[in-house]
Amino acid sequence: MPVLTRLIPSPVVVDISGRAMDQLGDLLADQRISASGKLAIAISGGSGQALRAKLAPQLPAADWYPVIDGTIDSAVRLADGIKGKRYDAVVGLGGGKIIDVAKYAAARVGLPMVAVATNLSHDGICSPVSILDNDNGRGSYGVPTPIAMVIDLDVIRDAPVRFIRSGIGDAISNISAIADWELSHRVTGEPVDGLAAAMARTAGESVLRHPGGVGDDEFLTVLAEALVLSGIAMSISGDSRPSSGACHEISHAFDLLYPGRSALHGEQVGIGAAFAMHLRGAREDAALFADVLRGHGLPVLPEEIGFTVEEFVRAVEYAPQTRPGRFTVLEHLNLPADEIRDAYADYAKTISS
Structure with missing residues (x-):
């Protein structure tokens, strides 16, 4: 009997809505990604730091990892920092660079990765690729697709x-x-x-x-x-x-x-x-x-x-x-x-x- 269908690698949940970030903890628990809330959250020094204060009360068991830049070295440092600490998942909270670093680090330690995008600058937010700077310029690294994708339209509107x-x-x-x-x-x-x-x-x-245009929620x-x-x-x-x-x-x-x-x-x-x-x-x-x-x-x-x-x-x-x-x-x-x-x-x- 021939195979009649194929499995498509994709997130188990995609939430694109206003105030989506407010429900992040509940979403991860409901989808059985992290019932304990034991998460390693990679954040940038900009939008990520600003959102940490907002998210920290609903994720008390999470640990926060500032990421300096979008280099392969930063991704390896993040992986080394979270290795062996029994997290349920790695969360990339920020723009494309932070998400790419988090995807690579999660793949390196064998954990699922959750992408929480704070801007819509490119399609890397949900791709099976991490684009990271290295000694030879910039490299593309194959990684698993994020297990969950969260895009808060209120946060997106606040981005440049x-x-x-x-x-x-x-x-x-x-x-x-x-x-x-x-x-x-x-x-x-x-x-x-x-x-x-x-x-x-x-x-x-x-x-x-x-x-529509950039000021339109539907668009x-x-x-x-x-x-x-x-x-x-x-x-x-x-x-x-x-x-x-x-x-x-x-x-x-x-x-x-x-x-x-x-x-x-x-x-x-x-x-x-x-x-x-x-x-x-x-x-x-x-x-x-x-x-x-x-x-x-x-x-x-x-x-x-x-x-x-x-x-x-x-x-x-x-x-x-x-x-x-x-x-x-x-x-x-x-x-x-x-x-x-x-x-x-x-x-x-x-x-x-």
Whole structure:
């Protein structure tokens, strides 16, 4: 008898609502993640510290672990600190860096991880990947998907609006990433996981087509759901392919070539996605991407995030080296610098008309 279904790695609970954080202890107990409340909670020095006073009364048995930065060293230190202390779970309370550190540390000591996101800057909040800085720049480390996902819309609204906008760019970039995956299937024969692709594309389209904005709870809910679905899509496929194509290669190139100058991840991948759509000949889609990004206050040109055209051209030319073995429109076209420069000029003209 053939296997008729497959198990999908995903959180046992996803709570996206106002005041969701107020019910964190009850939620973990009800879901049998932690009836005792014995938790190791990783927090940042910013939003995490501010929320500690609010959460501490409902989690008296928890221990709190400040995390300095999003490096592999911080993740290893956290793992060493919680090892052998019989916690029920590790909780990452904060933005993407804290959650990535907590995911890695939890995986290292064999504990389930609960993600409590304080902003919506990118889809790493629910992905099976930790992005951590290391001696060679930045690395991607495979980890289990969080066992629970909590997103408090009241907390999200208090975060800098730039973080929400960054999440919009990351979600929309799924559409470009799927186009790259399908291109690779046609050219190289790389298999496409249809379920993962459908989930990631639906997530991107839900944000791209939504009429609301960053001040609208309905829109914030759709954005949060899209980022969670993107993470689950990556779990289904077993890698970042559903949400990472030329758009992310360009962003990684910015990070590597211009350390300390890079913009937020979602800002960079948003520009990368619009430009990649243009390279595919999808001018109308590129213009739509640019219009939607502009409408949400996101950049659409490298000059708007502090890079010159020549620096952008260099980043696009270098981008394929950031993900060896991944085939996207950049590898397919293999454009030299002068042709990238011409393509960018045409892109800038297209989205301004």
